[in-house]
Amino acid sequence: MIESLPRLLNATKVTIELTLLSLLFGIFVGVFFALLRTSKNRVFYFISYYYSYIFRGTPLLVQIFIIYFGLGQVEWIRESFLWILLKEPYSCAILAFTLNTGAYSSEIFRSAFETINKGVLEAAKGLGFNKLHIFFKIKLPIAIRQSLPAYGNEMILMLKGTSLASTVTLLDLTGVAKHIISTTFRPVEVFIVAGSIYLIMTFIIHNFIKYLEKKYSYE
Amino acid sequence: MGLLAYGDTGWGDELFFATLMTIAVAAAAIFIGFFLAAIFASFKLSKSKTLNLIGSFYTTVFRGVPELLVIYLFFFGSSGAVMYVARIFGYDGYIEVNAFLTGALSIGIISGAYSTEVFRGAIQSINKGQFEASQVLGFKKKIYYYKIIIPQMLRLALPNISNVWQITLKDTSLISVTGLVEIMRMSYVAAGSTRDPLFFYSFAAVLYLFLTFLSLKLFNKLENHYSKGY
Numbered sequence: 001m002i003e004s005l006p007r008l009l010n011a012t013k014v015t016i017e018l019t020l021l022s023l024l025f026g027i028f029v030g031v032f033f034a035l036l037r038t039s040k041n042r043v044f045y046f047i048s049y050y051y052s053y054i055f056r057g058t059p060l061l062v063q064i065f066i067i068y069f070g071l072g073q074v075e076w077i078r079e080s081f082l083w084i085l086l087k088e089p090y091s092c093a094i095l096a097f098t099l100n101t102g103a104y105s106s107e108i109f110r111s112a113f114e115t116i117n118k119g120v121l122e123a124a125k126g127l128g129f130n131k132l133h134i135f136f137k138i139k140l141p142i143a144i145r146q147s148l149p150a151y152g153n154e155m156i157l158m159l160k161g162t163s164l165a166s167t168v169t170l171l172d173l174t175g176v177a178k179h180i181i182s183t184t185f186r187p188v189e190v191f192i193v194a195g196s197i198y199l200i201m202t203f204i205i206h207n208f209i210k211y212l213e214k215k216y217s218y219e
Numbered sequence: 220m221g222l223l224a225y226g227d228t229g230w231g232d233e234l235f236f237a238t239l240m241t242i243a244v245a246a247a248a249i250f251i252g253f254f255l256a257a258i259f260a261s262f263k264l265s266k267s268k269t270l271n272l273i274g275s276f277y278t279t280v281f282r283g284v285p286e287l288l289v290i291y292l293f294f295f296g297s298s299g300a301v302m303y304v305a306r307i308f309g310y311d312g313y314i315e316v317n318a319f320l321t322g323a324l325s326i327g328i329i330s331g332a333y334s335t336e337v338f339r340g341a342i343q344s345i346n347k348g349q350f351e352a353s354q355v356l357g358f359k360k361k362i363y364y365y366k367i368i369i370p371q372m373l374r375l376a377l378p379n380i381s382n383v384w385q386i387t388l389k390d391t392s393l394i395s396v397t398g399l400v401e402i403m404r405m406s407y408v409a410a411g412s413t414r415d416p417l418f419f420y421s422f423a424a425v426l427y428l429f430l431t432f433l434s435l436k437l438f439n440k441l442e443n444h445y446s447k448g449y
């Protein structure tokens with residue numbers, strides 16, 4: 001049980017890296033599609049709607065398989081510069097995770113934008129703020145505060161989601177755990193160690209979000 | 220479209236039965252989950268501190284650990300556990316546990332952790348006055364639960380049960396790693412033998428979308444039905 005710890009801890013780095021990178025890119029994708037969703041243009045609205053519908057309605061495993069195994073089949077992708085990224089399982093995993101978490105976060109951010117009090121925006125307009133100012137100084141901070149609890153859940157879901165990287169040959173925490181299980185036939189012990197590492201990470205995320213919620217609460 | 224032909228020339232019939240398998244595993248899993256949730260929700264709501272702790276432990280662990288890790292635990296662990304029990308009874312051979320069973324059980328335990336929270340929330344949101352009223356009317360505790368609490372609770376819990384069902388349905392794709400022939404596994408086999416992964420995985424995505432769409436419609440209907448009186 002103890003012997004497996006160093007290898008699992010090493011693999012935890014991969015898991016953390018995958019989670020943080022996907023979440024970072026996912027925030028941008030999420031905000032982008034949330035804005036499209038609130039736009040008055042029908043086309044933008046539909047693009048955003050179906051993007052989130054498709055990525056939330058299918059399993060992450062399918063998405064990662066389409067990107068990793070499927071896209072290599074397309075001639076023009078193989079010949080384009082994108083191929084440098086798409087032939088690597090690592091970047092494929094990041095892409096799949098980013099698009100997946102982007103879809104969920106876009107819904108979270110959208111509802112956060114929608115719940116902003118109209119009066120606040122009118123007040124800002126009345127005070128002569130321009131559009132950019134209103135967005136960055138008023139809308140975004142309020143939306144971030146609003147979406148914190150739901151986004152915390154999404155962070156934990158993404159952390160768990162990165163375990164699927166092991167299906168495309170990456171050696172993340174779950175991948176290494178599986179490898180150790182299949183060579184030693186000690187499923188319970190390895191599960192306890194790897195599971196505890198995941199639980200510690202969930203615990204840290206949970207408390208981090210709680211801290212932020214407190215820090216940015218209005219009361 | 221020839222790839223999807225029914226019969227020996229295409230993968231249509233294989234994928235159709237794989238879809239049925241996905242539905243069957245998901246249904247088995249969610250019912251196992253409900254069963255566990257009924258137990259653990261009552262633990263969480265009980266006055267005993269130990270039972271509370273057991274309930275919280277269950278939901279924290281199975282909502283905080285990746286689904287895939289739980290599946291590996293059951294996949295590699297179940298035959299070991301069964302053989303261990305068999306050895307006590309004097310049987311020494313190798314026993315392989317059915318992939319459907321391990322799959323439904325592992326997804327069911329995860330699904331149960333989510334359902335526990337749903338049930339607990341729904342029970343807590345029922346007005347306390349109902350309990351007092353039923354006591355005054357002289358209902359037994361059993362009848363109070365079956366005839367008053369559970370019917371109301373189910374209505375309140377329906378939207379969240381719908382969510383849990385969607386999660387469970389999507390989680391079944393992970394059982395493909397154990398070799399159970401559901402949508403993902405069948406697509407994997409088809410993609411390998413036709414060298415057309417893009418088509419088959421995209422088709423799998425369409426199948427999942429269809430299933431999630433259909434279940435959403437169904438749950439909406441149920442919700443409408445059960446909120447008639449409100």
